[in-house]
Amino acid sequence: MAVSGRHIHVARSVLDRLFGEGFQLTKLRDLGQPGEFASEQTVTVVGRSMKTLECVRVLGPLRSYTQVELSGTDAIRLGIDPPVRRSGDLIDSESVTVAGPCGSVHLKASAIMATRHLHMAERDAREYGVVDGDRVRIRFTGDRALVFENVLVRVGKNAALELHLDTDDANAAGVRLPMTVKILR
Amino acid sequence: MAVSGRHIHVARSVLDRLFGEGFQLTKLRDLGQPGEFASEQTVTVVGRSMKTLECVRVLGPLRSYTQVELSGTDAIRLGIDPPVRRSGDLIDSESVTVAGPCGSVHLKASAIMATRHLHMAERDAREYGVVDGDRVRIRFTGDRALVFENVLVRVGKNAALELHLDTDDANAAGVRLPMTVKILR
Numbered sequence: 001m002a003v004s005g006r007h008i009h010v011a012r013s014v015l016d017r018l019f020g021e022g023f024q025l026t027k028l029r030d031l032g033q034p035g036e037f038a039s040e041q042t043v044t045v046v047g048r049s050m051k052t053l054e055c056v057r058v059l060g061p062l063r064s065y066t067q068v069e070l071s072g073t074d075a076i077r078l079g080i081d082p083p084v085r086r087s088g089d090l091i092d093s094e095s096v097t098v099a100g101p102c103g104s105v106h107l108k109a110s111a112i113m114a115t116r117h118l119h120m121a122e123r124d125a126r127e128y129g130v131v132d133g134d135r136v137r138i139r140f141t142g143d144r145a146l147v148f149e150n151v152l153v154r155v156g157k158n159a160a161l162e163l164h165l166d167t168d169d170a171n172a173a174g175v176r177l178p179m180t181v182k183i184l185r
Numbered sequence: 186m187a188v189s190g191r192h193i194h195v196a197r198s199v200l201d202r203l204f205g206e207g208f209q210l211t212k213l214r215d216l217g218q219p220g221e222f223a224s225e226q227t228v229t230v231v232g233r234s235m236k237t238l239e240c241v242r243v244l245g246p247l248r249s250y251t252q253v254e255l256s257g258t259d260a261i262r263l264g265i266d267p268p269v270r271r272s273g274d275l276i277d278s279e280s281v282t283v284a285g286p287c288g289s290v291h292l293k294a295s296a297i298m299a300t301r302h303l304h305m306a307e308r309d310a311r312e313y314g315v316v317d318g319d320r321v322r323i324r325f326t327g328d329r330a331l332v333f334e335n336v337l338v339r340v341g342k343n344a345a346l347e348l349h350l351d352t353d354d355a356n357a358a359g360v361r362l363p364m365t366v367k368i369l370r
Contacts, residue, residue, distance in 0.1 A: 072356030073258055084328035084359070115328070143269035143300070146357075149330035171257030172331075172357035174269070 001163035003170040018100025047078020137184040144174035186348035188355040203285025232263020322369040329359035
């Protein structure tokens, strides 16, 4: 499993404005899903409260849309109320300002709290008896034991089997990586 | 229910060193449990990481021990690893430095993450069929639906019926106060 801290996916046009025309992200490290990476670049996010989140990691590769993924704790600090959504579902989501070294952009309808989700390949889906879009429950044990409901199954051709939680969920469950968990149906 | 942000309970000797000899806490507002209050006073907490949490609320009345209650998110920022404990159970808990306007104290074995707990009076306990020290499960619905396990029942003579969650748990569950929840047995 993986714990997703606050981060931003960017489109070409936004990267140009934040880091300069034609800027290329440089890789810091690979992420669990094939081709995805944390870049060395970070931005500052400013919310309606005028408070900021600094050092928000830019993930690559570039996407066709720009999306800021925050935890509930982050949202409270920024004074915004982002919806819980799956990646790319940005209609009526929240607005924030993002600043880079070369400029800033006010991003309308770009900030969400990512739905808890479980990446898996088609073979894994068959094994677990689920299909893309299903919701499963996942149980964590220990002092902070809990059961997450509404965990979205995302089946992808080349996906690696990996649960993605945000930092609030991970800290509520007392996650210490690496950790294996139990999927309930 | 109530969401407990990071806070500190203080003993007389610690209050004296932080705020001056004989200092009296002044009430900001009453809390849900009879006699408990948020004071107007705050302190700064410094962790092993040398990072700080500012404006940490001092709760009253004074206690016989000093205890800092943090979320997992706070603990990561401070670079410490506090255990999940019920109030007052501080053996081998974490150490932090606390600074007030008149001085600072390095508090050994004083920082915990509070166990999720449910305050109730004896009459409530009889009604729910539980006794002090029991663990119950509590379910939250909505986009961020989950079931908290290991919720400690704390029965007190004058206790008000109230679930206490820290900010990580509350944000993981998408809590918006006021909210009523379902106790599972």
